[in-house]
Amino acid sequence: MADDNAIVKAMGGSLKFQADMISFFWLDMKQDDYPEDVANIAGKTHYRHVRDFLNAAKTVIASRTMPEHTVRNNLHQCFKGNAQLWY
Numbered sequence: 001m002a003d004d005n006a007i008v009k010a011m012g013g014s015l016k017f018q019a020d021m022i023s024f025f026w027l028d029m030k031q032d033d034y035p036e037d038v039a040n041i042a043g044k045t046h047y048r049h050v051r052d053f054l055n056a057a058k059t060v061i062a063s064r065t066m067p068e069h070t071v072r073n074n075l076h077q078c079f080k081g082n083a084q085l086w087y
């Protein structure tokens with residue numbers, strides 16, 4: 001974990017969790033309002049499908065924008081609608 005933190009810092013990433021850097025998972029996003037599976041709402045990306053959302057989270061980890069343990073421990077902050085009920 002300490003090595004991961006050091007690498008992220010060296011690459012200019014953040015150790016503080018920021019949900020909007022990953023995106024949001026909104027399973028029950030209204031189809032009429034947002035017909036696409038990926039929607040930009042108020043400048044923030046929202047995914048309807050969990051695989052797309054998880055790929056976005058994996059990209060943040062792979063790019064060393066945030067440490068894996070920080071993303072893993074805070075991912076629930078990215079859930080909206082029914083996804084919050086799952087958690």
